Amino acid sequence: MIILSAKWSYIKDLKDHVGEIVAVKGWIFNKRSSGKINFLQIRDGTGFVQGIIEKTYSEETFIKADKIKLESSVIIEGKVREDKRSPYGYELDVNDIEIIQIPLEEYPISKKDHGIDFLMNNRHLWLRSQRQFHILNVRNEIVWAVREFYKNNGFILVDTPILTGAIGESAGELFSVDYFDLGKAYLTQTGQLYLEAAAMALGKVYNLGPTFRAEKSKTRRHLTEFWMNEAEVAYYDSNDNMRLQEELVSYVVGRVLERAGDHLKALERDVKPLEKVQTPFPRISYDEGVKLLQKKGFDIKWGDDIGGDEETGISEEFDRPVMVYNYPRKIKAFYMQPDPQRSEVVLCDDMLAPEGYGEIIGASERINDPDLLIERIKEFNLPVDSYDWYIDLRKYGTVPHSGFGMGIERLVSWICKLEHIREAIPFARTIYRIHP
RNA sequence: UCCACCAUAGCUCAACCGGUAGAGCAUCCGGCUGUUAACCGGAGGGUUGUAGGUUCGAGUCCUACUGGUGGAGCCA
Incomplete structure (x- = not known):
């Protein structure tokens, strides 16, 4: 039952209603009182604002405000006022409150610190916190910018399947599910092979969807379920591919700075390093990378993969993302x-x-010769039969083509400068967590 | 799968050489007219993750287990 009659305004729009009486519909995330004055802090999903209730103004409203507990859902009606004392710039002089619900139990997430186990067990509530609000807003802008980039550049969205047969990069372990009379199906690790098929039909294609890795990875960079954007372009060679990647990443970072600057600021993210993310990005060959690492004292020889510490060793030499190209064939995928x-x-x-x-991106030019592809599939001990349709693509008008996959959560982590990837996705799936 | 670390009040943590459990926040009561994790006074709150063991005595030492965290490998 809504009794308040003032016009509903979202908090982000209060600046357009200074001097007017509006209704804000939201939740109380903090409150303070001082005998004759009550401060209610309310959030509504678009922002945060403080409401002030003076006892001398309305004793009835003041008593109502006293009953309110953290995370009560309320509608507050009041006059919008600009106020320098508020970190949000505006305040609300409250004249009435409608309480929708006072929490049945004490809200678990207090204003003090919590451990990560507790917060992850309460992720459904933790999402309401200011920090999470800002991170998810940045993620939203990142995903929009990615889609916009492809739209602006003539790419066609091709949604690749999540349930697949036994086919993939052969990278890591797969999650399996029962699939009717056909035996096991697997949750996709990549839509790449399907995008290659689509590129032969539509030229420039991309996808953006969930991806699954059953690897028992336990690091701040890994999730078992993550969102990946992949692109695939017919007639692109590896150089064209790298140019596409730097254009994409610089575009996304630019749009996020433009549209989510306030969120980055609230996260205390220093945006100076992000402002440097302009094309062209530096490129170094794997050979040069190994030499650079050796000079810096890393124990690495030609043929070894570049691990996490080594990646940092290379990237700290540059002030923007760096592309390391042409790795040894033995440590990369068959295709x-x-x-x-x-x-x-x-x-x-x-x-x-x-x-x-x-x-943040793994990319390559794909083999376009059918005989070589078959040879490599056998070399990797993969079942040639399962790849029949993939080999078919090379039989009918094969062309050079290239593509890549970009991890959305890794992009979010970097742009927000998060300690851990689990905050980059609303409900992180990690090896020991599927609830909530 | 491997290595390391952690588990004490609702939450975050403390408790020295093994000697019988302590603080802040939260909750409840009272105070305060501009608070910004508000503050001040008072109260309640514990089978120290589980099961064994050593000891006169274990939160503390030992073993196993359970749950979690960080990292390696793998990758986005």
Whole structure:
């Protein structure tokens, strides 16, 4: 039953209603009282504002405000006033309150510190906290910017399947589910192979969806379920591919600075390093990367993979994302095109984010010769039969083509400068967590 | 899968060489007309993750288990 008659305004729009009486519909996230004055802090999903209730103004409203507990749902009616004392710039002189619900039990998340186990067990409530509000808003802008980039550049969205047969990069473990009479199906690790098919139909294609890895990874960079954006372009070679990646990433960072600057500020994210994310990005070959790391004292030799510490060792030499290209064939996936000049390396690149955030993109030119592809599938001991349709793509008008996958949560972590990837997604799935 | 660490009040933590459990916040009561994690006074709140063991005595030492955290590998 809504009794208050003032016009509903979202908190983000209060600046347009100074001097007017409006109704704000939200939740109380903090309150203070001082005998004759009550401060109610309310959030409504668009922002935060403080309401002031003076006892001398309305004793009835003051008594109502006294009953309110943290996370009560309320509608407050009051006059909007600009106020320098408020960190939000505006305040509400409250003249009436309608209490929708006072929590049945004490709200678990207090104003003091909590441990990560407790917060993750209460993720459904933790989402209401200011920090999470800002992170999820940045994530929202990132995803919009990604989609916008492709839309602006003539790409077609192709949604790739989440349930697949036994086919993939053969990277890591797969989650399996029962699939009627057909045996096991698997949750996708990548839509790449399907995007390759779509690129032969539509030229420039991309996807953006959930991806699953059953690896028992336990690090601040890994989730078992994460969102990945992949792109695939017919007639692009590895250089075209790298150019596309730097254009995408610089576009996304630029749009986020423009549209979510206040959220980054609230997260105390220093935006100076982000402002430097302009094309062209530095590129170094794997060979050069190994030499650089050796010079810096890393124990690495040609042929070794570049691990987390090594990634940081390389990226700290640059002030923007760096692309490391042409890795040894032995440490990369079966479908990557060998360098025609040097068959021991493949035409690929990893984009490493600055500030120690590591790999945000994995990319390569794909093998377009059917015989070579079959040879590589066998070399990796993969079942050639399962890849029949993928090999077919090379039989009918095969062309050079390239693509990449970009981890959305890794991008969010880097742009927000998060300690851990679990805050970059609303409900993180990690090895020991599926609830809530 | 491997390595390391953690588990004490609702929450975050403390408790020295093994000697019988303590603070802040939260809750409840009282005070305060501009608070910003508000503050001040008072009260209640505990089978120290579980099961064993050593000891006159274990939150503290030992073993196993359970749950969690960080990292390696793998990758986005």
